[in-house]
Amino acid sequence: MLISIATAALPAVAEDGYDLWLRYKPVSxxxxxxxxxxxxxxxxxxxxxxxxxxxxxxxxxxxxxxxxxxxxxxxxxxxxxxxxxxxxxxxxxxxxxxxxxxxxxxxxxxxxxxxxxxxxxxxxxxxxxxxxxxxxxxxxxxxxxxxxxxxxxxxxSPQIQLRLLNHWDNLDRTVERGYAGQSLWDWWRLPDFRDPRYTDYARANASIGINGTVLNNVNAKSDSLTPRYIAKAAALADVFRPYGIRVYLSARFNAPMEIGGLGTADPLDSDVRHWWRDKADEIYAAIPDFGGFLVKANSEGQPGPQDYGRSHADGANMLAAALEPHGGVVMWRAFVYAHDNPEDRAKQAYSEFKSLDGEFADNVVLQVKNGPIDFQPREPFHPLFGAMPHTPLMMEFQITKEYLGFATHLAYLGPLFEEVLDADTCRSASGRCDGSATVASVVDGSLHGYRTTGIAGVANIGTDRDWSGSIFNQANWYVFGRLAWDPRDSARAIAEDWLSMTFVPDGSFVGPAADMMMASREAVVDYMTPLGLAHLMGTGHHYGPAPWVDTLARPEWNPVYYHRADARGIGFDRTAEGSDAVAQYAPPIAAKFAGRSSVPEKYLLWFHHLPWNYPMSTGRDLWGELVYRYDRGADEVAAMRRQWSALHRYVDRERFAKTADFLAIQQREARWWRDACIAYFRSVSGRELPRGVRPPEHALAYYRAQKFPWAPGH
Known part of the structure; x- marks a missing residue:
């Protein structure tokens, strides 16, 4: 129950967002x-x-x-x-x-x-x-x-055991896909100087129940496992321990070669196994409550067990054996795809891991992204959820907005997280879609009786005073923690709590602001990737639209790989006539996704390649609906700006102005997305704009010429 304040006075002192949702301002x-x-x-x-x-x-x-x-x-x-x-x-x-x-x-x-x-x-x-x-x-x-x-x-009580942030932070303090300044971890001055901000970080995490943090990038450097850096990690662990936060490290698979002097990293080699046991002993001597390793292997060029003809289970189990005497866990990422694999990228993780169900050690958890590609504004849930009853799966969400406008676009991710967690995998004991086999029930272990449960969020935290690059990005950190505690909580109720604590607990403010937050992610989907499109972003940096890119060496790095637009139509055929990715889902889900009339329109072009004149439920054809969605997304951002402007009397000047400036950026960039994508798809389809639709501001050549070599987080 939200109690409205009778009168809302202007805050006397401007704020910079440092206090997050722990502001503790005086009550009436x-x-x-x-x-x-x-x-x-x-x-x-x-x-x-x-x-x-x-x-x-x-x-x-x-x-x-x-x-x-x-x-x-x-x-x-x-x-x-x-x-x-x-x-x-x-x-x-x-x-x-x-x-x-x-x-x-x-x-x-x-x-x-x-x-x-x-x-x-x-x-x-x-x-x-x-x-x-x-x-x-x-x-x-x-x-x-x-x-x-x-x-x-x-x-x-927490419904999930391991509730972790994954920091993609590098030892030089850059942050891969980070949009809030440098890494919090001042590796150069650690372990001797322990920034008071580390304690505030721990306080914020404990306040929402987060109990673990992976300190370094999944694209790991072996140096993180050297004595010098273990001592630095131990200093952070000392700060975090009273707040119930355990430290974890991303481990580079070939560290025995890079820092151990061995000639191989083969997981079945006795010297390699001995090296990892000694390394685990060394880490636990410095950090007695060390949580374990996060591993990215045989993906995007990272070393792994397949380099030696071994399986993912072989690699994970070797590390698990080293950690097992100390109670540590291995979180083995299922985000794998290879440049020499012609299979649909959306199928590769399932293809590699499904057959290994039951072959992993008891202290191994597979960390699976929410969707089968890569943190897109919208994806169907990953088909591995529900498909591996004998192997604990933990969720990996992305809190940092790599594909959703970086720091400046307001995109509340609560509805995205909620949409995935509430999805019915239809892998219930009855074999029917009865609501008992949701993704949440997989992640919290209730569906399969997992011995270990977990959920991870790729952090959006940096040295910016407001921690997350913008005030509203703080809400994504907050909602992740709350849903990690209880994956069946309400994204709307969590948004209302966050607004009350971060700004003012007045219903006249909280209601409209929550409406804005709850609509924001759908707006981003509309002006970036409507109707199930995906990966239209600029390559490498993922900033701005670039649906035309088709020149990169690896097919799956090119946006054209995902939309497949030509004069006849648009979309990726993942039915039995195409890549047959639908077959990786339970039969009722596969049938729904495979049917043109039954697939939800939000996934239409994810699963189907359709002609431009395909009739939609709205009465428009596909081309007209696509243009309408791009317009709707851009218009929604304009509406968000108006909503925020009307709330100025409830918010201090500094945070109000920064949010207003960012919404102005978002509106400009939403129009850029809309114009560039419409211009491109018009060029390949040969279609005219629907009557009354505003043409793009510039010719397609203008949008194609845009370059961003210094985009942040690259």
């Missing part, structure tokens, strides 16, 4: 009268752990900001509203309450209004200290979003 006098009597004292365990101390610091910081006064330290439950923190093992008072904590999973928490010795109190309890920290953040969120707290009784 009315809410202060309700909240303060219930949160005036803190009762901690007698021997607080570093994690409990982190919870204490956050509650003091949050309550001081929200209510104007820090809670006092208490030795027992007091009359004037005590917050009671702890576990049954650490707090006799919590133990005496006999709370229903057995139902909680690791990291779960319970927040309940209780009476102790005749005094009212609020218990924030868990079975482990990290659950107490998560519960403390949840309690603060209740206040930030102006929820009543007098009669609390709520419990929450």
């Amino acid at each position: 006098a009315e809410w202060r009268r309700e909240y303060r009597p219930l949160a005036q004292a803190l009762l901690l365990p007698r021997a607080p752990s570093p994690t409990i101390r982190a919870a204490e610091r956050e509650l003091r910081r949050g309550l001081a900001g929200l209510l104007g006064a820090e809670p006092q330290q208490a030795g027992s439950v007091r009359r004037d509203g005590t917050l009671l923190l702890g576990t049954p093992a650490s707090s006799p008072t919590i133990a005496r309450l006999d709370l229903p904590l057995a139902q909680l999973r690791p990291g779960g928490y319970l927040i309940r209004s209780v009476v102790v010795d005749g005094h009212r109190a609020t218990a924030i309890a868990a079975n482990d200290d990290i659950g107490v920290l998560y519960g403390s953040y949840r309690f603060l969120r209740l206040l930030q979003t102006r929820q009543p707290i007098a009669q609390l009784d709520l419990a929450s």
